[in-house]
Amino acid sequence: MKKQTLVLASLLVAIHTPLFAGEQLESTIELYQQQGNLSFSAEAGKALWNQEITHKQAPVTRSCASCHGSDVSQSGKHIKTTKVIKPMSPTINPARFTDQAKIEKWFVRNCKWTWGRECSVQEKGDILRYLSQQ
């Protein structure tokens, strides 16, 4: 009985303890890999991060880096709202990438705002692989 309770307790702890940044990030990357038998590269991710897209409305030039910065160990500043954005580096900011739903929510918002379309699974995987190493 005691042992059962203990197993149950540790199970509950496992469910309710948020994953470490690295764990959730790796499991998201794995999920993307499985979605299309894909492989990801940090180099491709870095290129995507800095890729500039031209818009008709201001701000006319947008990239991931224009708000998050090229050095993701530093805070960024949103070029439209001027809000400060905490560092994207999971090493510097361990709160990053600990929630799958949040990752998806921000990919939808930011891909559409920055690139004018949703990102492909390949692009999301490359970007996360790049960020995971920062």
Next chain:
Amino acid sequence: MGYQPGLLPERSWQKLMSGLDNHFGDNAELTAESYTAILNYLTDNAADKSDYKRSRRITNSLAADDTPLRITDTDYFKRKHRELSLTAITHNAEIGSFSNCIACHRQADKGSFNENEIKIPGALGRWD
């Protein structure tokens, strides 16, 4: 801080929530689940459904066909802030904009906008 639902009428929240892909120039789209929960919360507690005095005053300051998306566009808001110059607010680096309630209304995040809680950063200080 999040703006309380009692600061705009139901029709404003509905209009605002129908354009989240261009939310004041940014994209604020939500998953279907969050969208429904937030829309319901906003419309259930909107200014025109609230007994809170400022909610009633906001509602009363609007014409029936007036559907502002910004709290700062309501006549009640404008009337309450007309003594403040642009220099005092918009050009004050610690405030930046009239949309930054909590910069001066120090209990705004708790939905309290009492006059004696106002402290304007910089030269003006307390608002008496």
